[in-house]
Amino acid sequence: MQLLSSSSDFALQPTVPRAQPTAQAAAQVAEHDAAEVVIATKLFVPNPREAPIARPRLQEQLHEVLDTLLTLVVAPAGWGKSTLIAHWLHQGNLTAGWVSLDRADDDIMRFWRYLVLAAGHAGGGVGAAALHRLDGAGADVERDVLPAFVNELAAVPGDVVVVLDDYHLVTNPVVHASIVALLEHAPPQLHLVLGTRSDRRCR
Ligand SMILES: Nc1ncnc2c1ncn2[C@@H]1O[C@H](COP(=O)(O)OP(=O)(O)OP(=O)(O)O)[C@@H](O)[C@H]1O
Numbered sequence: 001m002q003l004l005s006s007s008s009d010f011a012l013q014p015t016v017p018r019a020q021p022t023a024q025a026a027a028q029v030a031e032h033d034a035a036e037v038v039i040a041t042k043l044f045v046p047n048p049r050e051a052p053i054a055r056p057r058l059q060e061q062l063h064e065v066l067d068t069l070l071t072l073v074v075a076p077a078g079w080g081k082s083t084l085i086a087h088w089l090h091q092g093n094l095t096a097g098w099v100s101l102d103r104a105d106d107d108i109m110r111f112w113r114y115l116v117l118a119a120g121h122a123g124g125g126v127g128a129a130a131l132h133r134l135d136g137a138g139a140d141v142e143r144d145v146l147p148a149f150v151n152e153l154a155a156v157p158g159d160v161v162v163v164l165d166d167y168h169l170v171t172n173p174v175v176h177a178s179i180v181a182l183l184e185h186a187p188p189q190l191h192l193v194l195g196t197r198s199d200r201r202c203r
């Protein structure tokens with residue numbers, strides 16, 4: 001596990017540029033016919049600023065994401081976590097899944113729906129089987145969804161990078177436990193990046 005923490009000072013701008021949809025992301029969400037409506041914009045990778053102040057040390061550290069199962073990007077509010085990760089993806093021309101988490105994602109089924117959809121955006125056609133399980137009557141994430149998801153990831157030829165941003169908003173121990181279970185079973189293709197203001201719940 002890798003811990004990155006932001007420490008350099010820079011001038012903060014009042015607004016974050018609007019996220020842009022990728023054609024693939026928007027189409028996949030539109031096609032996703034499930035009981036729960038998904039907010040497509042939560043799955044967009046934020047557009048990085050045009051000329052962000054360079055943070056070479058942190059950018060360099062992020063290269064290790066592809067060698068690591070779990071990367072934590074930890075810093076207080078407004079220190080540039082989302083910008084850093086989005087800029088790194090943009091610079092490396094990397095296709096990744098992204099979820100901008102909110103308080104409503106403390107629900108295990110909802111959290112996993114966004115996680116699986118994001119993984120699908122990362123490429124490789126991952127997620128159909130896991131979503132099918134998620135929508136099954138009486139579905140249980142660890143029993144039904146997680147195994148299907150892991151098996152789909154294991155069959156993908158390349159890396160699957162998924163960013164879960166604002167993970168500090170997740171407080172439900174059941175959700176945390178499901179991430180631990182995923183990490184225990186994840187194949188080497190998966191690279192999870194958690195952007196969070198606190199790593200207290202990740203230890
Ligand atoms: N490298 C940078 N150069 C210039 N401005 C930056 C840089 N990084 C972040 N900013 C600006 O600082 C503000 C906060 O950045 P950002 O949203 O990435 O922070 P954050 O750590 O993700 O915050 P939060 O915890 O609220 O999600 C934004 O307006 C962003 O444009």
Ligand SMILES: [Mg+2]
Binds near residue numbers: 081082083166195
């Ligand atoms: Mg952020």
